[in-house]
Amino acid sequence: MYKQNKIRYTPLWTAFGPSISRFFSADPEPVSPAEQKPIPLRLRRGIRMIREVFKLLTIKDYCKAESLAQAYELNQKRSNRVMGGMLWLRTSRGAVSTIIDLSGLDLNRIREGSGEFSIGCMTTLRELEIHPGLHAYTEGALRESLKHIVGVQFRNLATVGGSLFGRYGFSDVLTLFLALDSYVELYRGGVVPLEEFSRMKADNDILVRLIVKKHPCHTVYLSHRNTKTDFPTLTCAVSEQEGRCRTVIGARPGRAIVLPESSAVLADGINEESARAYAEKIRHLTPTGSNMRGSAAYRSHLTEVLTRRAVLALGGNTLKEKALGGKTR
Numbered sequence: 001m002y003k004q005n006k007i008r009y010t011p012l013w014t015a016f017g018p019s020i021s022r023f024f025s026a027d028p029e030p031v032s033p034a035e036q037k038p039i040p041l042r043l044r045r046g047i048r049m050i051r052e053v054f055k056l057l058t059i060k061d062y063c064k065a066e067s068l069a070q071a072y073e074l075n076q077k078r079s080n081r082v083m084g085g086m087l088w089l090r091t092s093r094g095a096v097s098t099i100i101d102l103s104g105l106d107l108n109r110i111r112e113g114s115g116e117f118s119i120g121c122m123t124t125l126r127e128l129e130i131h132p133g134l135h136a137y138t139e140g141a142l143r144e145s146l147k148h149i150v151g152v153q154f155r156n157l158a159t160v161g162g163s164l165f166g167r168y169g170f171s172d173v174l175t176l177f178l179a180l181d182s183y184v185e186l187y188r189g190g191v192v193p194l195e196e197f198s199r200m201k202a203d204n205d206i207l208v209r210l211i212v213k214k215h216p217c218h219t220v221y222l223s224h225r226n227t228k229t230d231f232p233t234l235t236c237a238v239s240e241q242e243g244r245c246r247t248v249i250g251a252r253p254g255r256a257i258v259l260p261e262s263s264a265v266l267a268d269g270i271n272e273e274s275a276r277a278y279a280e281k282i283r284h285l286t287p288t289g290s291n292m293r294g295s296a297a298y299r300s301h302l303t304e305v306l307t308r309r310a311v312l313a314l315g316g317n318t319l320k321e322k323a324l325g326g327k328t329r
């Protein structure tokens with residue numbers, strides 16, 4: 001029986017979710033739903049904030065993998081996870097049975113050979129940023145793509161594996177490496193071009209290393225953020241190799257995409273006019289969407305502006321090269 005003639009608020013604990021609500025629900029004097037008043041807005045906001053503060057990831061077991069085979073086997077269980085720097089993972093809710101640590105597998109190095117860079121998945125973003133070989137090869141573009149990601153302490157923890165495996169739409173890292181001739185080595189899947197990997201769905205494989213093939217090329221990276229260290233509103237990387245331009249646009253807000261080759265407009269050289277025409281083409285080819293950081297129209301505008309600036313910067317490099325009488329490497 002419902003108790004009559006008494007104003008009652010919806011029980012507060014219902015806002016904390018069904019399990020807590022069930023725990024408290026043994027109300028000796030239940031009130032009919034019609035009589036209950038909704039919880040005031042300010043109170044609901046306060047409760048939501050408390051829930052945000054207490055959202056936690058719980059981990060039952062920790063395993064420092066002794067081999068990739070062991071890590072792969074453990075990772076086949078749905079409730080287990082591989083850990084990189086744990087920066088993204090720790091923002092998620094839920095329960096992990098076993099967290100798999102790859103830090104004992106010598107995967108935190110950058111090896112530079114004559115034909116390629118081999119970057120272990122546990123290499124941190126900071127190590128990428130300060131590597132002299134990568135800095136020279138990308139003409140500063142890699143450093144430019146990383147320097148806006150939160151701060152140095154953060155980049156000292158975030159890993160290459162965690163940054164690429166998530167294939168995050170906002171990723172500066174994915175955008176930059178897509179503009180280069182890059183591949184990922186997966187434990188089960190073998191070596192896959194990064195472009196193909198970026199389109200694949202996340203599975204239970206392990207990203208072992210990133211491979212960047214060396215070619216004589218120029219690269220420029222630009223991004224736009226509403227405020228410093230925020231997620232980017234748009235990212236843009238352009239690389240030029242033997243007169244052919246490869247353009248990648250990310251944070252559209254979807255995953256970064258490589259635009260179809262359309263460098264014919266640049267065939268007669270890079271100048272204000274040809275860069276504008278090229279950027280306009282890229283704008284039409286790039287699908288954009290809206291979110292809290294910007295509308296689709298704003299992103300399309302940014303696509304054109306950043307592409308034009310990046311192509312003009314490439315033009316500067318090419319002119320420098322011509323003035324030096326040939327290739328600079």
Ligand SMILES: Cc1cc2nc3c(=O)[nH]c(=O)nc-3n(C[C@H](O)[C@H](O)[C@H](O)COP(=O)(O)OP(=O)(O)OC[C@H]3O[C@@H](n4cnc5c(N)ncnc54)[C@H](O)[C@@H]3O)c2cc1C
Nearest residue numbers: 082084085086087088089121158159161162163171172207
């Ligand atoms: C507040 C915040 C702001 C950020 N801002 C930016 C930004 O502006 N630009 C940008 O590009 N990025 C940004 N990031 C992303 C960040 O740079 C990292 O990419 C992200 O934190 C993941 O790296 P991690 O090493 O911490 O991975 P983790 O959080 O440890 O792992 C992420 C995911 O990848 C999986 N994983 C990790 N390593 C492997 C592996 N070797 N094989 C298979 N799976 C693996 C994990 O299981 C997990 O699912 C931001 C992240 C945060 C939390």
